[in-house]
Structures are given as structure tokens and as C-alpha cells.
Amino acid sequence: xxxxxxxxxxxxxxxxxxxxxxxxxxxxxRGKNVCLLDLDFRAPSLHSILKVKNAEYWVNDYLxxxxxxxxxxxxLSKTHAKRGRLLVGLAxxxxxxxREMSAKDRKWEMKALGRLLSLKxxxxxxxxxxxxxxxxxxxxQYSSINAIVSADIVLVVSGxxxxxxxGTQRMIHELYDLFEKKTxxxxxxxxxxxxxxxxxxxxLAKKLMNNSxxxxxxxxxxxxxxxxxxxxxxxxxxxxxxxxxxxxxxxxTTVEKL
Amino acid sequence: MxxxxxxxxxxxxxxxxxxxxxxxxxxxxxxxxLQKHNSKVNPEIPDVLDVMTLLSLPDHLRKxxxxxxxxxxxxxxxxxxxxxxxxxxxxxxLNQLVMMGxxxxxxxxxxxxxxxxxxxxxxxxxxx
Numbered sequence: 001x002x003x004x005x006x007x008x009x010x011x012x013x014x015x016x017x018x019x020x021x022x023x024x025x026x027x028x029x030r031g032k033n034v035c036l037l038d039l040d041f042r043a044p045s046l047h048s049i050l051k052v053k054n055a056e057y058w059v060n061d062y063l064x065x066x067x068x069x070x071x072x073x074x075x076l077s078k079t080h081a082k083r084g085r086l087l088v089g090l091a092x093x094x095x096x097x098x099r100e101m102s103a104k105d106r107k108w109e110m111k112a113l114g115r116l117l118s119l120k121x122x123x124x125x126x127x128x129x130x131x132x133x134x135x136x137x138x139x140x141q142y143s144s145i146n147a148i149v150s151a152d153i154v155l156v157v158s159g160x161x162x163x164x165x166x167g168t169q170r171m172i173h174e175l176y177d178l179f180e181k182k183t184x185x186x187x188x189x190x191x192x193x194x195x196x197x198x199x200x201x202x203x204l205a206k207k208l209m210n211n212s213x214x215x216x217x218x219x220x221x222x223x224x225x226x227x228x229x230x231x232x233x234x235x236x237x238x239x240x241x242x243x244x245x246x247x248x249x250x251x252x253t254t255v256e257k258l
Numbered sequence: 259m260x261x262x263x264x265x266x267x268x269x270x271x272x273x274x275x276x277x278x279x280x281x282x283x284x285x286x287x288x289x290x291x292l293q294k295h296n297s298k299v300n301p302e303i304p305d306v307l308d309v310m311t312l313l314s315l316p317d318h319l320r321k322x323x324x325x326x327x328x329x330x331x332x333x334x335x336x337x338x339x340x341x342x343x344x345x346x347x348x349x350x351x352l353n354q355l356v357m358m359g360x361x362x363x364x365x366x367x368x369x370x371x372x373x374x375x376x377x378x379x380x381x382x383x384x385x386x
Contacts, residue, residue: 106306106308106310107306107308109308109309110306110307110308110374113308113309113327114327114330114374117327117328118330142308142309142310145309145310145313146309149309149312149324149327175313178313178317178320179312179320179324180321
């Protein structure tokens with residue numbers, strides 16, 4: 001069944017964009033039709049990672065009510081997907097657009113929520129998209145909460161920093177639970193020794209839970225070679241046997257069943 | 259013929275009384291609910307149903323409000339189908355949201371439709 005997945009985090013730099021993009025490519029390689037939307041209007045990044053040049057239309061335009069979603073989407077199926085379709089909606093990276101988006105009022109945000117909610121009909125039904133993946137801004141702000149309310153599933157990515165873990169716990173219980181969202185927690189950039197054996201993984205999960213019920217989906221170790229590429233390598237396509245891609249495949253299967 | 263006319267008039271009158279009672283009942287339900295949750299209709303509450311407002315609503319109203327956002331517009335019956343709660347309960351919650359200024363209500367025939375108001379010609383729709 002078709003799903004909207006919002007990838008969110010409490011703090012920035014947890015790996016949301018890397019996970020969203022590779023997850024989108026993995027689903028497309030499995031033959032699914034996928035639409036990935038950059039909803040991080042404060043720090044747009046998909047355009048530079050995917051090296052999309054001369055983009056004319058942005059997700060900003062869709063939320064502003066200027067263009068239809070079909071006009072905004074860039075089709076990367078030929079270059080980035082082996083079987084299914086991969087459509088991408090980019091956030092406008094110009095300083096003017098970032099400034100404009102950060103100055104929107106509450107009425108605009110309300111309409112933006114309506115537009116995100118209506119994507120389910122326009123993309124999932126009319127365009128036969130199987131997965132819509134939202135790459136969101138970190139923390140509690142309008143664009144990310146709009147994305148969470150519109151999504152069926154929230155994948156929250158956290159690093160091992162104590163402030164990140166505590167903030168993520170709060171968001172799970174005070175945000176996602178309030179909106180009755182299915183939530184999956186992905187611990188990212190975990191010190192590799194903590195995941196070296198099954199016993200170590202269980203110990204870490206127990207420690208993270210700390211009497212709180214956290215829906216841990218998976219734990220990804222810190223890969224220096226991923227950091228070294230500086231976001232220029234699309235691992236799902238360029239290095240499909242990499243352990244990171246294997247873990248992401250596992251996550252993709254888990255999300256399919258959520 | 260005269261008897262039939264009289265019966266017709268009586269039926270219409272009874273129908274009108276029934277509709278008035280239904281409306282009265284709906285209003286009573288709203289007041290009972292408002293009293294139950296110790297809340298007052300406050301004109302200073304901003305009438306924008308954005309996500310921050312959704313977060314601040316009590317759980318039972320949030321569920322109804324999100325459902326209307328998803329449906330764009332709907333009757334108490336439409337909402338009840340989605341939330342799996344009783345129609346009368348949803349009717350009461352929807353009317354509370356109307357009184358709080360978050361939803362608009364429009365009668366079409368015998369049905370009441372609820373929706374989030376969208377202003378046409380708002381500057382925020384224009385491309386700057």
C-alpha cells in the first residue's frame with residue numbers, strides 16, 4: 001500500500017538527507033515509483049547532492065500555490081533508478097527564497113499543510129506513486145511539523161549525542177504520539193564497537209531506552225568512508241554492497257511492513 | 259382533499275419542529291462539552307488552524323480537526339467514518355471547533371458541512 005514517509009530529526013547533521021535520498025533510490029531500484037521532496041527550506045541540499053542544474057521550479061512554488069506538483073517534480077528515473085520511477089522536488093536554495101520561506105505567516109503555513117495533505121491524492125493515486133519521502137528541517141518548526149502531520153510514517157534519525165537522544169525522546173512522546181504517527185527511530189553514526197556483537201547491540205538498545213519505550217528500527221555505525229565522500233557519492237547505486245546500503249535495505253523492508 | 263391538505267401542513271410543521279430541535283440539541287451538546295472541558299469561547303484565540311494550534315488542542319478535538327484538514331470539508335458523519343467515533347460525538351466536537359473559530363460551518367439542505375476557511379486572493383498565494 002502507498003505510503004508517505006517523513007524523515008525527521010531533533011538536531012541537524014544527523015544524516016536525514018543521506019538516508020532519505022538513498023532510501024528513495026533503493027525503493028526505486030526495487031521497482032517502486034518514488035517521489036522525494038526536499039522540505040528543508042532553511043538549508044536546501046538535494047539540488048547540490050543530485051547535481052540538478054537549471055532547475056526552474058521548486059517545492060516552494062507548489063506550497064505557494066503557483067504551480068502544480070507535476071510541474072515542480074524533476075524526473076531522475078533514467079539516471080538514478082534501475083527499475084521504478086524516481087521523481088524529485090527540490091527546495092529553492094537562493095538566499096532570497098530561504099528568507100521568504102522563513103517569513104511566512106501562520107495562515108500561509110495552514111495552507112501549506114493543506115497542500116501537503118492533498119499530495120496523497122495527487123501523487124499516490126493520480127500518478128501511481130508508491131512512496132513519497134519528505135526530507136525535513138530538523139527540530140520543531142512549521143515546515144517539519146506540517147510534513148509530520150501529512151505523513152503516514154515518521155522516521156526519526158538521531159546521533160549518539162545525549163542532547164540529541166533526549167530531544168528525540170521528547171519529540172516521539174510529545175509530537176509524533178500526539179498526532180498518532182507510526183514512528184521508527186534510526187540511530188545513526190553509532191560508534192562501531194557498540195554494534196560489533198549482538199550482545200553489544202542489545203546493551204546499547206537497552207541503555208538508549210532507559211525506561212522509555214523507543215521504537216528503534218535500526219542502528220547504523222559511523223562510516224568514515226561515507227564522511228570522506230562529503231555527500232558526493234550515491235551509495236545505493238554506486239556501492240550497493242557497502243554495509244551502509246545493506247542496513248538501509250533492511251530499513252526499507254521494515255518500513256514497508258510498518 | 260381538505261383532510262389531505264391538513265395532514266400535509268401538519269407533516270411540514272412537524273418536520274420544521276424536528277429540524278429546530280436537532281439544531282437546538284447540537285447547540286446544547288456544544289455547551290455541555292465546553293462546560294465539561296472548562297473552556298470558554300475566547301475571541302482572542304487566533305482562528306488559524308495551523309499545526310501549532312493542532313498541537314495545543316486537547317486530544318479529542320485534535321483528532322477531529324486533523325480529519326477535517328485531510329478531508330478538506332465534510333459532515334459529522336464523514337468525520338465519524340474516519341475516526342471510528344459516534345456521529346453525535348463528532349458533531350459536538352466539530353461545533354466546538356466552529357465556536358472556537360477554527361472551522362466554518364455551512365448548511366446545505368439538511369446537511370451541515372464543516373471546513374477550514376481558505377481565503378481567495380490572499381497575498382500569500384501570490385508569487386513574490
